[in-house]
Amino acid sequence: MLMAVAASSCGGRPTARVQPEPPPLNGMIAFSSDRSGSWDLFVMNADGSGARQLTDTPTTNEFSPIWSPDGLEIAFSTRDESPDERIEVMGADGRNRRSLAHHPTYCNHPCWSPDGLRIAFAMGHEDQTEIFVIDADGANLHNLTDHPSLDTSPSWSPDGKRIAFTSNRSGSDDVFVMDADGRNPRNLTRDGSNSSGPSWSPDGNTITFDSDRNGNWEVYRIGANGRNVRRLTDNPGWDQQSTWSPDGTRIAYGSQRGAVSMIRVMDADGGHDEPLTDSSSAARSPSWAKK
Numbered sequence: 001m002l003m004a005v006a007a008s009s010c011g012g013r014p015t016a017r018v019q020p021e022p023p024p025l026n027g028m029i030a031f032s033s034d035r036s037g038s039w040d041l042f043v044m045n046a047d048g049s050g051a052r053q054l055t056d057t058p059t060t061n062e063f064s065p066i067w068s069p070d071g072l073e074i075a076f077s078t079r080d081e082s083p084d085e086r087i088e089v090m091g092a093d094g095r096n097r098r099s100l101a102h103h104p105t106y107c108n109h110p111c112w113s114p115d116g117l118r119i120a121f122a123m124g125h126e127d128q129t130e131i132f133v134i135d136a137d138g139a140n141l142h143n144l145t146d147h148p149s150l151d152t153s154p155s156w157s158p159d160g161k162r163i164a165f166t167s168n169r170s171g172s173d174d175v176f177v178m179d180a181d182g183r184n185p186r187n188l189t190r191d192g193s194n195s196s197g198p199s200w201s202p203d204g205n206t207i208t209f210d211s212d213r214n215g216n217w218e219v220y221r222i223g224a225n226g227r228n229v230r231r232l233t234d235n236p237g238w239d240q241q242s243t244w245s246p247d248g249t250r251i252a253y254g255s256q257r258g259a260v261s262m263i264r265v266m267d268a269d270g271g272h273d274e275p276l277t278d279s280s281s282a283a284r285s286p287s288w289a290k291k
């Protein structure tokens, strides 16, 4: 057996050049997994070790976790047997859950402002969802988009001045950027395919997003000015839900290449791609803590 392994590895194609070592995987990643029976929220070290269950709610599904900028809280969405989908917030230890907003059809994709004072999210019905913003204490709910289309998945720029989001107002799903007060929306990805799920890099210069422009969902990056689109993943499964490491060198994302979705990580240029969770249960919606 050992000889066979040695022979096959010797018989492989010679490597063109040796890749440098990948940057270290520091910090914490929150994600959603069905490993406990229902969908629950977990945190793990960014190298995939030390996974810990934060919610244990057999009749409620928790999705889309996102860390507060100070790392002390996690906002997320929930769906249970009640009519409403909700945005909730809890401590990073899973305690002190509180509900911020709810809607009978759709209430999802929370995103903190960089100062931690507000949360943007998407809410609405089948034909029209809007990006709303609410204070982290639940006050001052207001609509930022107010447009008869599906506006979803906000991502706040690190300087707090802009919000990227997904909208189908141009006919297909596209990534838009607007001022943080909802003014001046502009389309970054106008190419007729679907592009969604923007995630702003820590230095504010780059936005990752998901697109099916090559017939299959892959993770791409684009300059925040709309230039220099580049594909980062290339495989037949879906690759979506990107989140940046705090130092901007690595990107974690959700990927389904076999029977279940997994969390994977790669360099910010697509190199050193590797799994962080295994195939024994589904995992998705990673969020890398900002500190």
Ligand SMILES: [Ca+2]
Residues within 6 Å of the ligand: 038, 039, 040, 055, 056, 057, 058, 059, 060, 061, 062
């Ligand atoms: Ca649950």
Ligand SMILES: [Ca+2]
Residues within 6 Å of the ligand: 216, 217, 218, 233, 234, 235, 236, 237, 238, 239
């Ligand atoms: Ca793919």
